[in-house]
Amino acid sequence: MEHVIGVDLGTSAVKVLLVDRNGNVKGEWTETYPLYQPHSGYSEQNPEDWVEKTIVALRKLLEVSHVSPDSVAGLSFSGQMHGLVLLDKERNVLRNAILWNDTRTTEECREIEEKVGKETLLSIAKNRALEGFTLPKLLWVKKHEPHLYQRAYTFLLPKDYVRFRLTGHIAMEYSDAAGTLLLDVENKTWSQLICDILDIDVQLCPPLVESTAYVGTLLPEIAEETGLPANVKVFAGGADNACGAVGAGILSEGRMMCSIGTSGVVLAYEQTGKKDFAGKVHYFNHAKPDAYYIMGVTLAAGYSFDWWKRTFMEDVPFADIVQRAYESPIGANGLLFAPYLVGERTPYADADIRASFIGIDSSQTKWDFARAVMEGITFSLNESVEMIKASGKTVESVVSIGGGAKSREWLQLQADIFAIPVEKLKNEQGPGLGAAMIAAYGCGWFDSLEQCSDMFKQVELVVEPQKEAVVRYQELFAIYREIYPQTKEITRKLKAFRS
Structure with a gap:
């Protein structure tokens, strides 16, 4: 072969x-x-x-x-x-x-x-x-x-x-x-x-x-x-995000990818290069000829979770933290986290903003804090999802890759917050697989990248949004969006005290 x-x-x-x-x-x-x-x-x-x-x-x-x-x-x-x-x-x-x-x-x-x-x-x-x-x-x-x-x-x-x-x-x-x-x-x-x-x-x-x-x-x-x-x-070949999109099958309208690595990326297919997003999202040529993609970036996605684990729960395995955190209710018992540990890219492009926990209460547990971190990361990514939806796009499904796809619980969080079905792939290889698909198409094995994707991309699981959770998260997301405008000046003033 x-x-x-x-x-x-x-x-x-x-x-x-x-x-x-x-x-x-x-x-x-x-x-x-x-x-x-x-x-x-x-x-x-x-x-x-x-x-x-x-x-x-x-x-x-x-x-x-x-x-x-x-x-x-x-x-x-x-x-x-x-x-x-x-x-x-x-x-x-x-x-x-x-x-x-x-x-x-x-x-x-x-x-x-x-x-x-x-x-x-x-x-x-x-x-x-x-x-x-x-x-x-x-x-x-x-x-x-x-x-x-x-x-x-x-x-x-x-x-x-x-x-x-x-x-x-x-x-x-x-x-x-x-x-x-x-x-x-x-x-x-x-x-x-x-x-x-x-x-x-x-x-x-x-x-x-x-x-x-x-x-x-x-x-x-x-x-x-x-x-x-x-x-x-x-x-x-292509840029890493473009190849990641190829590997995840983001090759037609209605398709979106969410990647939670050190940073986080929300990427959607775009057929035309004529739209105006006012610079709030990245707008690039796709690896698929004559196509484009739009992309929002959360600078500290998986990095926020890693920081929390490293600082407060170093000896607890990732899977255990996620499972116990998921047992905390939606909204983490009244706690919100804004994941601006190293600034933020989308939609704010602010290098000075810093992370916040809002609503700390003496009754909350470390598992509430862990859930708030997971929800805050996903809320930040949802800022990009919402902008993409607001552009008139209909998003039928999201392919989740990276750390956010490693647990059923976090996949459910994404589905509920995005209000979109979320797919987990059987064999996630990211940009490297996209590069291999470009070579397979180039060698004439397939008539199109889409045909190659139909063969190479295998979905292991589809997680549907839960209606009641979607409603609760829409209310919570509206509160989350108030954090940045109300903390940006405070964190800018605190910059003088950073070591």
Whole structure:
């Protein structure tokens, strides 16, 4: 049987999956690499680490899966978004990559908004200027490292750089390019206007391709190092969230995904690039050609639960906390939690806001607090769900992945708070599976990504919302939404007292 490989280049590790024609994972391997933080707010990685570890992971994958290398027909990529990799004319890396979670570029974000104008930026790039995006990083290098900027010939994003090193082909695909703030998202071209206003040579921007585009085969030396045949077909791939959407089957209207990892993501399919969300949600090109997705982000989703467990219930297993917390009634006996531990992204984009427990009473137990944390995380995600619904979308179901899908109780919380049926997948592999699906489609195994999804995506459980719980949560959510406007100034004043 033939196989394809999905390479998922994450922030802490690269994970590779070997998948057969039926969507069964026949092998996987993970290799970690370091993160460098030379100053407060800085977050960098060495692109050579990505390449080295990807090669090792591919070689190990073949060893542990015991399949013939000749059975591997195609390979594609998923990757962490926004990271800046600068190359010189000889295609050598000029400096460490500046990552998505690097926060040094606040001044550059204000410069973009002032010079380009917020409305113009939203009309073209569809997103606000935030520190995570690529354009502010490019401007930071231009301002603070002009000797390097002057030598820059082009730039790539993380997975595009790894793909270049494996194939020799330089390109960027649309789903990742949409996260640069330089792409005209609707028209799928680099924005000459934004480049001109900010004095950036548009020639720095690499050629653009579809996520499903065939970009070549492995270089002979890479084939030798990995053990893969040199004729493996390589396809461009997509941004991690776009590939996560492919893997979860978010490929048509009415489909939504909720991912609770360290951060939380609510992502919905969008057929057109013409809608105006006023920058309240991210608006990106999909890995599916000529489609889009909208996305809201909770910065401290699973991180809030992990903080609670680590600080107050370190020795209690995750499953036990969730089960006991679920025994607490809706509303946690009058307790609310706003999960703003590290600020918030959607819908507030506020780096200064901080978390709150509201309604603490001496009768409440630690299990009430745990339930409040779970409900607060889900309420924050529901802010994005509600905005997506308000745009006129009909959402028929939500695919839940990540930590929030690991327990029946939390799945029920999501169904009740979102008021939408929630699906749990049998074999959740996230963005790596989406990358493998792109390769499977590219190899001609399926006529469309939707057809591939019908084969690869397997639903284990559908959790229906409970009518009485939905009503109670709607009342509670209205109270939750009062927390941010009434605490933002208080937490801003408290900033002076943070260590």
